[in-house]
Amino acid sequence: MGKDLPAGTTAARALLLKNPVHLDDREREALHQFLRDRIDEAKADDSATSWEQQLARVFDYTAWHQFIVRIDRGKGEGYQELTKKLHGALSGGEKAIALHLPLFAAVAAHYQATPSAPRVIMLDEVFVGVDTVNRGQIFALLGALDLDLILTSDHEWCMYSELSGIAIHQIVTGDGSDAVTTARFTWDGTELVSA
Template identity: 70%
Template sequence: MGATGLLTTLTQERDRSRDDITAAERRLFDQILTGDIRRHLAARIRQAGELVDRMNGHLERVRTASNVAVQLVWDVRPDLPDSTRTARQLLLKDPGRVTESDREALHDFFRARIEEAKGSETAASWEEQLGEVLDYTAWHRFTVRLDRANGTGWQPLTKKLHGALSGGEKAIALHLPLFAAVAAHYEAVPLAPRPILLDEVFVGVDTVNRGQVFALLTALDLDLMVTSDHEWCTYGELPGIAVHQLLADGDDDAVTSARFVWNGVDLEAG
């Protein structure tokens, strides 16, 4: 076979191979869009949205004395193309209402994502590339928003906005999303311990808001352990906690502790 014939044969084989891959991809995408994978992916996105809504339900009960409140937003990353948001909406759409144009849009989206995964050279195998393509968490990002009850509505918590808050408001704005994140993390293993350890707890937060924050920690079912040189956790919003006061004698280096129990109403020696 001459060089020209070899080039023609190789070109034809390449084109056939490309067509075969495209057909295989379409069959795979159809399976994804109509089968268990699609339902699983849509269910996970819905579950994540419901979890965010549930956490916001807890967060909205905490509003500072100056009427500052915090909420979380889980949305498609703004730096991604519009096709990502469209694909997300189509994945959540009733399969019976998915049109041919919708299917084509999803095909184009997944095909572009596969090409992107191949080009990034971060996945060594087809399975890993599919893992990247179907990683819905990479499509989203969390944003913390603040409402100051001043008529401006909910605003993203930027560095500038955070700097304009009082010390207590800053602490609230930073603590609440972290508590929600910890509680959400523990949702994956319902029967596991749910510890959260805080050093010098709630410095700068006023008494009223401390009660609200302890109520939030209780509602999130977190196992709280704190250290403080002033906080005794005697708030009506907190149903119970053991307190150990460290005692030292000035004459030697020995340290012991006195145990108390807050039962939601009284502080009792225990």
Template identity: 40%
Template sequence: MQAEIAAEIQRLLQAAERQVDAINRELHKRPTSTGVRYRLLWQPLAEEEGAPVGLDVARKRLLNTSSDLWSAEDRRVVGAMLQHRISAERERADSSSGRDSGTLLDQLARALDYRHWHRFRVERWQEGHWRKLSGPASSGERALGLTVPLFAAVASFYSQGSYALAPRLMLLDEAFAGIDDTARAHCMGLIREFDLDFVITSEREWACYAELPGVAICQLQRREGIDAVFVSRWTWDGREKTSEADPDRRFAPA
């Protein structure tokens, strides 16, 4: 059973690494208008941050060597890490006096959830070096550093074979808050570069930028004391905004 668990965790870790590589390929192909590039890192936590004891050494075996080719030492290292993680979770469950212990299956799921052993970080290529996104930068650059990798992640997901013909839909709530209009326009251009379709909800964003060749807009309007919402419809063709009739109007205009 331990060998089966190790093999499954290996499969999941390697799949995650491939996904991160795919995202970074998307990012490399699409620098910002100022030439800035970003990359995504998926890093193991340190033991003092909650990672399993021995993760650093075991992770190298899991990522770099097929489980069929593991030596006795490889199996000992990986097995010790997994056993320690399971024991730690069972001790935590026992100490909680049943309040949050769950079933044995729940305990194993928590103990072996490799996602909690890692964190994501974004770095920016600047002056010939990769630097932390939290380093000196404008608020717009920081916002782009958080937004652009998300676009790349969505694009890499839809680029998988089983989704090749699917709508490349992305939903954004209060999109680009805290980003100035120039950076917003660049973000919109990147959405087009990544070949994504989008639905945005925003208090002020209409997405009318030259970087986008077409947008359908519904502006919701209401007045105090009136229990109704009016839908104002518009389209943007890359050059101008045009008012459109309501296709679902039930009553003829007065």
């Protein structure tokens, strides 16, 4: 959470993170009062001229909540906050991992709100610069988060023991013709099979 936060921010944040159906009347009233106070502050601010701007300011959670990504590079330094400076010092693979993992966690958390929703994420040229061991671990994480991945790549065949199954469609073009077809393969965690 950011510095110089409005009174009651910590309690309001905790309430916002709860499933709304589990809030009792007292908690609903506390959350209502917190938002009412933010609206009153926005109304008193002369820089927000319209009610739309006032509401936008009230509901802009980035003014009173932030996500901090911390990484442990395994070099004995422990967890460090991912700043622009640290991000710039990372290798290409480390950068990809540091940026993808929080997004995967956020998507999985979002899908928890609607358990029956398809849990699909789509990525283009996934994990460029990430070594084979780390790719396998990332695919294991995607499986643990119960996310279904659709990806495009000209080099990734997803043959990792951590990945229990995937269908691969390789695009094949004809000799000098405009015809395009696909060759289908499956990976079952141990073997690549032409379908």
